[in-house]
Amino acid sequence: MFRQPLHDRGVISRYRTYLPVSEATPVVSLNEGSTPLIHCAKLSAKVGRGCEVYLKYEGLNPTGSFKDRGMTMAISKAAEAGKRAVICASTGNTSAAAAAYATRAGMDCVVLLPAGKISAGKLAQAYVYGAKVVAIEGNFDDALDLVRKIGEREEFAVVNSINPHRIEGQKTAAFEIVEELGDAPDIHILPVGNAGNITAYWKGYQEYAALGKSRRQPRMAGFQAAGSAPIFYNQVVEHPETVATAIRIGNPASWEQARAAIRESGGAIDIVSDAEIMEAQAWLAGQEGIFVEPGSAASVAGLLKCLDCGREPCASCPVRGVAEGSTIVLTVTGHGLKDIEAPLKYRSFAPRQSANQVEAVLQALGY
Numbered sequence: 001m002f003r004q005p006l007h008d009r010g011v012i013s014r015y016r017t018y019l020p021v022s023e024a025t026p027v028v029s030l031n032e033g034s035t036p037l038i039h040c041a042k043l044s045a046k047v048g049r050g051c052e053v054y055l056k057y058e059g060l061n062p063t064g065s066f067k068d069r070g071m072t073m074a075i076s077k078a079a080e081a082g083k084r085a086v087i088c089a090s091t092g093n094t095s096a097a098a099a100a101y102a103t104r105a106g107m108d109c110v111v112l113l114p115a116g117k118i119s120a121g122k123l124a125q126a127y128v129y130g131a132k133v134v135a136i137e138g139n140f141d142d143a144l145d146l147v148r149k150i151g152e153r154e155e156f157a158v159v160n161s162i163n164p165h166r167i168e169g170q171k172t173a174a175f176e177i178v179e180e181l182g183d184a185p186d187i188h189i190l191p192v193g194n195a196g197n198i199t200a201y202w203k204g205y206q207e208y209a210a211l212g213k214s215r216r217q218p219r220m221a222g223f224q225a226a227g228s229a230p231i232f233y234n235q236v237v238e239h240p241e242t243v244a245t246a247i248r249i250g251n252p253a254s255w256e257q258a259r260a261a262i263r264e265s266g267g268a269i270d271i272v273s274d275a276e277i278m279e280a281q282a283w284l285a286g287q288e289g290i291f292v293e294p295g296s297a298a299s300v301a302g303l304l305k306c307l308d309c310g311r312e313p314c315a316s317c318p319v320r321g322v323a324e325g326s327t328i329v330l331t332v333t334g335h336g337l338k339d340i341e342a343p344l345k346y347r348s349f350a351p352r353q354s355a356n357q358v359e360a361v362l363q364a365l366g367y
């Protein structure tokens, strides 16, 4: 009999009573969740007025993104239902998580990817975890359409965020934040792609408020990439384009739920450009020591954009009228190492050249 370590429980064992699982559910876990909530002094100073900014660093999940929280639920429920295979469309991180958790459950994992639009790191994950990968001629939204059709077959469970168990697992991040802060934040900012995560956080915050575990609920502020912003423009984007491939989605599955979360919470949806995203990624790594993938940097880019915004009053601004002493949480959804092509393409990082000599190295460094 192996011993279950005390300190690395996954989200199902930690939040079992708030999730649709029973004794009959086999728990398929990689000890996901319990990610750090990191206080950012420099970002807080930028906001000013006594506000405190924290990052929920979801890149520290087992496969490097928040997708693991939902996947432990989706795969556990698929195992309970006796499924032998799972299928998903992916911009990269869903497939990495699906492949890892399916392998752990002894299931086949089929992944449909938009050809040529996935970072090499994420693609490598799907392969190494043993998924069957199919690149389709089309974008993510086309891949998801195919998954819906193939998923009607008996042997498959669909593990995209149209699978309601994914949202259930992902809401646990909101629980962790409330526990850590002692209450919900005033504002929660996150990137929006398929809009499952903003839906999940809002559900989590509402449930904890209803249980009396928090006194307030945050304003939910979502940021889309400017070239891929169907919710912001209220219109399907046929050919979404952005460097932030994780949020390169033109027709989000949880569109209505995201709208509801924004409306009910008094929040906002806005856009950030690719340049703003890449600058935010570099700023966060260079100033706070936190390296996140471009899709994740959209939340930081959004906050920075709002701080610099000269428009007065700006109706869409999620930090409008931010009260003195507010608590702001930003979800950074995936690890920077997921996609190293983007920053390397965006700027050149050439090493300084030096001879093999102490003096020469010091000189090259300018000391």
Ligand SMILES: *Cc1c(COP(=O)(O)O)cnc(C)c1O
Residues within 6 Å of the ligand: 065, 066, 067, 093, 094, 161, 191, 192, 193, 194, 195, 196, 197, 198, 246, 247, 293, 295, 296, 333, 334, 335
């Ligand atoms: C999936 C993903 C997103 C987008 O989340 P949605 O739930 O699709 O809105 C953002 N960032 C990263 C790193 C992701 O993997």
